[in-house]
Amino acid sequence: MRARSQRLIMVAIAGVILVAAVGLALIALRDAIVLFYSPSEVAAEHPGFGERIRIGGLVEDGSVERPAEGGANFVVTDGAATIRVVYDGSLPDLFREGQGVVVEGAFIPSGDFEASTVLAKHDETYMPPEVAEALRESGVWQGEGEQ
Amino acid sequence: MILLAIILAVTAFVFAGFAVWPAARLRPRWLAPSILAGLAGVAGATYFAGAQPQAPGVPYQQAAAERMATNPEALGQAAQMERLRDILRTDETDAAAWAQLGRMLARSERELEAINAFQRSLRLELNARTLSDLGQTFINLNDGQVTDEARAAFEEAQRMDAALPEPGFFFGLQAFQSGDIDAAETIWLDLIARLDDRDPYKILISEQVFQLLSQPQVNAEAVEAAAASEDFDPRQRIADMVQRLEARVAAGDAGFADHLRLIRVRGMLGDNEGGMDALQAARDRFAEREGAMTILDLLAAALQTDEGQGE
Amino acid sequence: MIAEIGRFLVALAFALSILQLLSGWRAASTGSAPAMRIAARSAYGALAAAVIAFGLLIILFLQSDFSVAYVAGHSHVDKPLFYKIAAAWGGHEGSMLLWCVMLVGVGAALARFALRQDEQLKNRAVSIQGGLQILFLGFLAFASNPFDRLLDVPVQGADLNPILQDPALAIHPPTLYIGYVGLSAAFSLAVAGLIEGRGGRAIAAALRPWSLFAWTALTAGIALGAWWAYYELGWGGWWFWDPVENASFMPWLVAAALIHSAIATEKSGNFAGWTAFLAIMAFTMSTMGAFLVRSGVLTSVHAFALDPERGLWILGIMTILAGGGLTLFAFRSGRLGHGDGFALTSREAFIGVNNLLLAAVAGTVLFGTLYPLVMTAFGVSGVSVGAAYFNATATPFLAALLILLPIAPFLPWKKDGFSRRLAVRSTLWILPGVLAGLWAFLIEASPVAIAAAAFAGWTLAGVVTDLWYHRVLQGAAARFSLTGRVLAHAGVVAVALGAVADSTGRPETVRALAEGEQIEIPGFTLTLDGVRRADGPNYLADEARIVVENGRVSELLPQRRYYAAADTTTREVAIRSGLGGDLYVSLGEPRARDSGEIAYEVRVTFNPMVWLLGLGAIMIVLGGTSASIGRAMSRRQKGMVS
Structure with missing residues (x-):
């Protein structure tokens, strides 16, 4: 009898923790979720200013500017649309023109995208999956996997 | 291959025998041998899925020794470069090999490494040729701009070997890029005059100089603005330009570059006769300048061939 | 030729693993002595073959034999000697070979050291381990063989990704893999125990030392990886809640829960089913870690390779592990037996809550990590979950863990143990808690971080009291165990304080x-x-x-x-x-x-x-080692008595 009631209490505690975990997860998820857009989707859907999103595509050849005071500006493209990105941090070492990149940040009223993070590929064979997907849709890239 | 087969068979026997040994005395008698055979069979089948027993191992040292024994001409570019690196691995102080490696790297557009190789070579032994190559690699790295680093290399090269043609050409180019076309013209024409007629660089440089000097002098922004406007007529613009050039030539205050431009634009419009006329005018005017005459002679030859082909 | 011998040895280890599975199974079912010896010898043979194969791979790297695709892809003749050797496990194929070496090592160790008093269970476990070896050696031999050859031999190698040429990263994967693969022993023992219908206590006793050892190695591996990310990636961060990092954190959490619940199960038989469940999940999570790192299904700052085919293999292996293990668990957990029961303020109760909290963290991390994949399955691609989610979900539960942690060591097993003395003592801990909170306030930490610091101060006081109060324990074994517990708990406090301090860092x-x-x-x-x-x-x-x-x-x-x-x-x-x-x-x-x-x-x-984080990690690792030593000593003493 005693053992059973103890077990019931443990189950109750477990229930409380479970509810707390699910509740916390759902609340936190709402704020922390970051949607991915390709440049064409941005052109079609116009995410609002200040909304935290990710954009992926290729760094357009010849578009990288490195202002003398630091930071970098460049253009991300998927072949169909382009987005100008301003970034005042330090570009990752593997960042290169013509290569895949994912930037996280938000649009600012000037129409540029202000990036807080720039992710570049880690090795030769790596293409971020969302970027590969986006490029495949716009027909720029025919990598492995399809056809 | 036979050796490999023996080794694999012995290995299989040792490992399988070790594992199956406790079954050796078991009945039925065939139990142990069949487990043994089963093991060997599974291992063999797994091995042969993708095995390449006929392909010999190629340790780097062996590959390098074979490359060293081969005539470099018979090797591909990558192998040739590797052969040079092999030489340098055994003797880091081979300045000629560093320079050669630098040239090959520069040709395959690996400028940073090429510069490093040239600098290694120059640290061991100063050489005008290598300095000049270093200067050109700096220029390639900077998308054609003659930088101060490149200039320093060419100056050093010219001090060591005044006969070398490249430094003069690139000094001229630097002046040209900074907008001082007259200075560029002087440097280039002097250089062409100085070169021996049999020097293949003479023709090469003359052609380059013609291409550069005869570039139409236009304000890029003005062109864009004009192109954007509605009543833009490229023919009209060219005609205007020809007219301006003609006027200047007729007035006698045209520079050598203006003459070249007129020749080039008439040639482009298919007006060979006009081109020849303009050429003759230039010859009359610059008869004393040997460098200018070299370029004009070349042009004359080119225009005549064009005409010959036309008929 | 060396490469071909290496390939053959991998094939041989694969074949011997099949023999290990079959003869181990027969030995457990019939008690046949020759079958048992064959199983053990197969395990030893497979280990020898895998170790020699690994040695041959290192020789191929030392020779720079670019006729081997893996060497050509990851080495260069000018690479320093140390990194030529480290490159042997720096890429996918080589690291899978290392994984297999460790897996067969665990198989041989089980055959040699485990359960001398219960040979039936041991043979079953050796057999199950043979099954695991078949899965991974099969993957190695057929889908990612490091001895694959190139017919068109390149003149020079492509070099290992330079950011991987680093001393910490050279030893990070082996350490991490010892942890991941060490958990396979807990898996095999739990599955064997379920098949044999052993009670929870016997299973917990059997898998405890293995889990403790594996968890310690996993801690060291994760710490090395974080240290590497800190100074090599050049971003100044050490933990990004990246899928690849979460992949190693989840098995760590599950293993941490396992080593605590197994104590309770061994002592009083409580949580028997839960312990077996955790043992199965821990290794499954480890395999999932490998899957997430290798398949490239998630965007990661650390993504090393994109290879869907290999990802599918590992996904298949994972399905077999989780599906088979949990199905067995569902049918057999009834035989594990019920424990003695426990009171609400007994140590078991606290360990139970500890486990629930760790499981909650593991669950929310798992949910956040896989959420993008789940959404992709629903046709919404490109969703990612930011670090804010993980901070918001993990921090409250980890803080709650810190509150309960210092009380548990003062509670008795099974009985109600809350006394006035304990109440007074724990009231005194509030003071250091307040001080730590004040410190966090002064360095301008966020409210959540201030709370976490206060809890950490409270916990630290409790941990020190634990050491003082139990200093009179008799016997070397008990002292090692106490030292281990105190060090590991204090290490957790140090990491928590380090994370609080880190959260106040200014942007670059x-x-x-x-x-x-x-x-x-x-x-x-x-x-x-x-x-x-x-x-x-x-x-x-x-x-x-x-x-x-x-x-x-x-x-x-x-x-x-x-x-x-x-x-x-x-x-x-x-x-x-x-x-x-x-x-x-x-x-x-x-x-x-x-x-x-x-x-x-x-x-x-x-x-x-930042030093708090390093200090904490070292303390946890030393604590785990000390507890392992204490455990081994107490077993030896018991063995001498009986």
Whole structure:
């Protein structure tokens, strides 16, 4: 009898923790979720200013500017649309023109995208999956996997 | 291959025998041998899925020794470069090999490494040729701009070997890029005059100089603005330009570059006769300048061939 | 020829694993002595074959034999000797071979050391382990063989990704893998126990030492990885809640829960089913870690390779592990028996809540990590979950763990144990808690971080009391166990405080500096004194000399390296460590100004009290080691008595 009631209490505690975990997860998820857009989707859907999103595509050849005071500006493209990105941090070492990149940040009223993070590929064979997907849709890239 | 087969068979026997040994005395008698055979069979089948027993191992040292024994001409570019690196691995102080490696790297557009190789070579032994190559690699790295680093290399090269043609050409180019076309013209024409007629660089440089000097002098922004406007007529613009050039030539205050431009634009419009006329005018005017005459002679030859082909 | 012998040895280890599975199974079912010896000898043979194969792979790297695809893809003749050897496990195929070496090592160790008093269970476990070996050796032999050859032999290798050429990263994967693969022993023993219908106590006793050892190695591996990310990636961070990091954190959490619940199960038979469940999940999660790292299904800052086919293999293996293990669990958990029961303020109750909290963290991390995949399955692609989610979900539960942690060691097993003395004692712990909270407030931590610091102060006081109160314990074994417990718990406190301090770090300052120019951050003035060439054996490098002034003058030398063979640039950060924290400087790209001056991008951050994290990790690892030693000693003593 005693053992059973103890077990019931443990189950109750477990229930409380479970509810707390699910509740916390759902609340936190709402704020922390970051949607991915390709440049064409941005052109079609116009995410609002200040909304935290990710954009992926290729760094357009010849578009990288490195202002003398630091930071970098460049253009991300998927072949169909382009987005100008301003970034005042330090570009990752593997960042290169013509290569895949994912930037996280938000649009600012000037129409540029202000990036807080720039992710570049880690090795030769790596293409971020969302970027590969986006490029495949716009027909720029025919990598492995399809056809 | 036979050796490999023996080794694999012995290995299989040792490992399988070790594992199956406790079954050796078991009945039925065939139990142990069949487990043994089963093991060997599974291992063999797994091995042969993708095995390449006929392909010999190629340790780097062996590959390098074979490359060293081969005539470099018979090797591909990558192998040739590797052969040079092999030489340098055994003797880091081979300045000629560093320079050669630098040239090959520069040709395959690996400028940073090429510069490093040239600098290694120059640290061991100063050489005008290598300095000049270093200067050109700096220029390639900077998308054609003659930088101060490149200039320093060419100056050093010219001090060591005044006969070398490249430094003069690139000094001229630097002046040209900074907008001082007259200075560029002087440097280039002097250089062409100085070169021996049999020097293949003479023709090469003359052609380059013609291409550069005869570039139409236009304000890029003005062109864009004009192109954007509605009543833009490229023919009209060219005609205007020809007219301006003609006027200047007729007035006698045209520079050598203006003459070249007129020749080039008439040639482009298919007006060979006009081109020849303009050429003759230039010859009359610059008869004393040997460098200018070299370029004009070349042009004359080119225009005549064009005409010959036309008929 | 060496490569072909290596390939054959892998095939042989695969074949021997099949024999190990079959004969181990027969030995467990019939008690046949020859079958048992064959199973053990198969395990030893497979281990020898795998170890020799691994040795041959290292020889191929030392020879720079580029007729082997894996060597050509990951080495270069100019690479320093140490990294030629480390490259043997630096890429996918080699690391899978290392994984297999460890897996067969666990098989041989089970056959040799486990359960001398219960041979039936041991043979079953050896057999199950043979099954695991078949799965992974099969994957190695058929889908990612490091001995695959190139018919068109390249003149030079492609070099290992330069950011992986690093001492910490050379030993990070082996350590992590010892942890991952060590958990396979717990899996095999739990599955064997369920098949044999053993009681929960016997299973828990059997798997405890293995789990403790594996968890300790996993801790060390994760810490090395975080340290590497801190100084090699050049971002100044050590934990990003990245899928790859979460992949190692989840098995760590599950294993942490396992080593606690197994204590309770062994003592009183409580939580028997839960312990078996955790043992199955821990290794499944480890395999999932490998899947997430290798398949490239999630965007990760650490993603090393994109290979869907291999991802599918590992997914298949994972399905077999989780599906088979949990199905068995569902049918057999009834035989594990019920425990003795326990009171609400007994140690079991606290361990139970500890487990629930750890499971909650593991669950929310799992949910956040896989959420993008789940959404993709619903046709919404490209969703990612930010670090904010993980911070918000994990922190409350981890803080709750800290509150309960110090009380548990003072509670008796099974019985109600809350006394006035304990109440007084724990009231006294509030004072250090308040002090720690005040400290966090002064360094401008966020409210959540202040709370976490207060809990950590409370916990630390409790842990010290634990050491003081139990100092009278008799016997070396008990002392080792106590030291282990106290060290590990104090280490957790140190990591928590380190994370609090880290959360107050200011954002980085990035500026382009020409020679003689300065950056000022609070407390420091940095001047770029000059940049010189500092080439190495297989890279070209710029090295900046940066003079730092904060009362006294010192010098930092960050580098920017270009690895030609891999066509990759990396930065070597320069770090000045102090009690207050690390001054962290990295050198970025040069850029020309209009004046013709060359300015170098310099990036500066001050990371407060990073040493707390390192200290904590070392304490946890030492604690785990000490507890393992204590456990081994007490077993030996018991063995001598009986």
